[in-house]
Amino acid sequence: MDVLSAIKKRSSCRDFKNDQIKKEDLDILIEAALASPTAINLQDLKINVIQDRNLIDDISQECFRLMDENVKKRMQDRNAENIFYNAPTIFILTSPKTVYSDLNAGIVAQSLCLASEHLGLSSCIIGMVAPAFDETNPKNLKSRLDMEENEYFCVSVAVGYANSKKLPHDFDRNQIKEFY
Ligand SMILES: Cc1cc2nc3c(=O)[nH]c(=O)nc-3n(C[C@H](O)[C@H](O)[C@H](O)COP(=O)(O)O)c2cc1C
Numbered sequence: 001m002d003v004l005s006a007i008k009k010r011s012s013c014r015d016f017k018n019d020q021i022k023k024e025d026l027d028i029l030i031e032a033a034l035a036s037p038t039a040i041n042l043q044d045l046k047i048n049v050i051q052d053r054n055l056i057d058d059i060s061q062e063c064f065r066l067m068d069e070n071v072k073k074r075m076q077d078r079n080a081e082n083i084f085y086n087a088p089t090i091f092i093l094t095s096p097k098t099v100y101s102d103l104n105a106g107i108v109a110q111s112l113c114l115a116s117e118h119l120g121l122s123s124c125i126i127g128m129v130a131p132a133f134d135e136t137n138p139k140n141l142k143s144r145l146d147m148e149e150n151e152y153f154c155v156s157v158a159v160g161y162a163n164s165k166k167l168p169h170d171f172d173r174n175q176i177k178e179f180y
Helices: 003-009 023-034 053-066 069-077 101-118
Strands: 046-050 089-096 122-126 151-160
Touching (some): 023 046
Antiparallel strands (some): 046 089
C-alpha cells in the first residue's frame, strides 16, 4: 500500500480479534519503528514489544483500577474490557524524559500504525496506559518492563486484526491556516 493511502485509510481499531499477528509482520513493524527519526538521532526510545497475555492483562487491570468513573463508563460503552481492546500485540514506547521524548514516541507510534495498515493489520494508539507506569503510583509496573529509574511511559500502540473498525475521522479544514 502506498504511504498516502495508508495515512488516509488508517483509523483507530477498538475491537480486535484474538488471532496473533504473523512473525514476519511483527519483524516488519519492528523495522518500521526503528526506521523512525529521533531528535539528533539519539534513538533513546525503548520499544517494548509485548505478546505475553498475562503481562498485557496485568497492565490493563492496573489501568482499570486507576481509571476514573467517567472513563470507565466510556470503556463500558465501547464494550471494552481491556485497555488494549483485546489486541494480541502491544508496543509500549518508553524513554528517558527529554524535551523531544514524547514527539519521538509519537513519530514511532504513527510509523507502527501506518506499517500495520500496509500489512492489513489494524492499530490503536493508546495513551491512557500512562498511570500504570507513573512513579507516583506505588503499584506502578515499571519493574515488569525492566524500566530504568529515569525511563517513563510515552505512549503505546495496540496492533492486531480488526473484528470491527470505525471509519477514518472527518477532516476539519479550519485547522489549516494559509499564508501564500
Ligand atoms: C496521543 C494519542 C493518545 C490516544 N490515546 C487513546 C486511548 O488511550 N484510548 C483510545 O481508545 N484511543 C486513543 N487514541 C486514539 C484517538 O482517540 C483517535 O486517534 C481519534 O479519536 C481519531 O480517530 P482515528 O484514529 O480513527 O482517526 C489516542 C490517540 C493519540 C494520537
